[in-house]
Amino acid sequence: MKFQAHINIMPKAELLDPQGKVVVKNLPNLGLKGVSDVRIGKHVTMELHADSEQEAHDKVELACSKLLANVIMESYDFVVEEV
Amino acid sequence: MKFQAHINIMPKAELLDPQGKVVVKNLPNLGLKGVSDVRIGKHVTMELHADSEQEAHDKVELACSKLLANVIMESYDFVVEEV
Numbered sequence: 001m002k003f004q005a006h007i008n009i010m011p012k013a014e015l016l017d018p019q020g021k022v023v024v025k026n027l028p029n030l031g032l033k034g035v036s037d038v039r040i041g042k043h044v045t046m047e048l049h050a051d052s053e054q055e056a057h058d059k060v061e062l063a064c065s066k067l068l069a070n071v072i073m074e075s076y077d078f079v080v081e082e083v
Numbered sequence: 084m085k086f087q088a089h090i091n092i093m094p095k096a097e098l099l100d101p102q103g104k105v106v107v108k109n110l111p112n113l114g115l116k117g118v119s120d121v122r123i124g125k126h127v128t129m130e131l132h133a134d135s136e137q138e139a140h141d142k143v144e145l146a147c148s149k150l151l152a153n154v155i156m157e158s159y160d161f162v163v164e165e166v
Contacts, residue, residue, distance in 0.1 A: 008126045020127075023150065029147050032142055034132040043091045043126035044103075049117040057117055066113050067106065 003048055003056040007078040008040035009069045044068055047083070056080045086131055086139040090161040092152045093124035127151055130166070139163045 011017045020038040027035045046063065050056035057080050069076045094100045103121040110118050129146065133139035140163050152159045 007097070010126065023127075023146075027146060029151065030145065032149075034142065035129060035146070036132065037128075037130040041126045041127045041128075043093065043124045044106075044141055045120075045122045045124075046118060047120040049119065060115065062113065062115055063106075063110060063118070066111065066115075071102070 001052070001056075002083050003050055003052060003053070003080050004083045005046040005060045005078050005080045007044040007046065007060065007068065008041060008043065009044065009064070009074050009076045010012060010039060012073060012075050015073055028069070028078060041074065043069075053080060053082065060061075084091065084133060084135070084139075085166050086133055086136070086157040086163050087142040087166045088127075088129040088131065088139070088161050088163045089148060090126060090129065090143065090151065090159060092147070092159040093122060095156060095158050098156060100156050124157065125151070135164065136163060 017039045019040045024039040026037055048059055050059060060078055060080055064076045100122045102123045105120055106121040131142055134144060143161055143163055147159045148154060
């Protein structure tokens with residue numbers, strides 16, 4: 001069975017996100033007012049083969065915790081769907 | 084009214100994503116087999132004030148096209164919700 005995972009990896013809420021702060025500071029220069037907070041993280045799409053949805057879920061969890069996310073500074077969530 | 088936008092910015096499908104290719108190549112070293120494709124982009128959350136959902140949508144569209152995404156190499160989609 002083939003699955004697709006959509007993973008969001010974001011800087012933890014209690015940490016500063018300097019890249020996002022720069023965006024907030026510069027949007028008024030584009031004539032865009034009213035933006036109060038921006039946080040920038042990663043979005044990962046992954047295609048994988050697994051025997052069950054549970055196995056696909058476990059694989060994505062492993063990939064996130066061991067390789068894709070820095071769990072000290074980032075949190076992640078994902079959804080897995082069969083394709 | 085206060086809105087939150089969730090924006091995904093991904094490398095266009097017809098372009099190589101070298102960062103994703105490296106992840107695919109290295110996942111077997113973690114004992115994780117069966118992953119056939121990985122693409123890595125950005126996930127942005129934005130809080131903003133606007134008078135209507137349409138205005139919020141227009142603001143996020145402007146921020147994406149003028150600042151957040153490189154529209155030559157990246158495509159983006161987003162959802163806006165009132166909070």
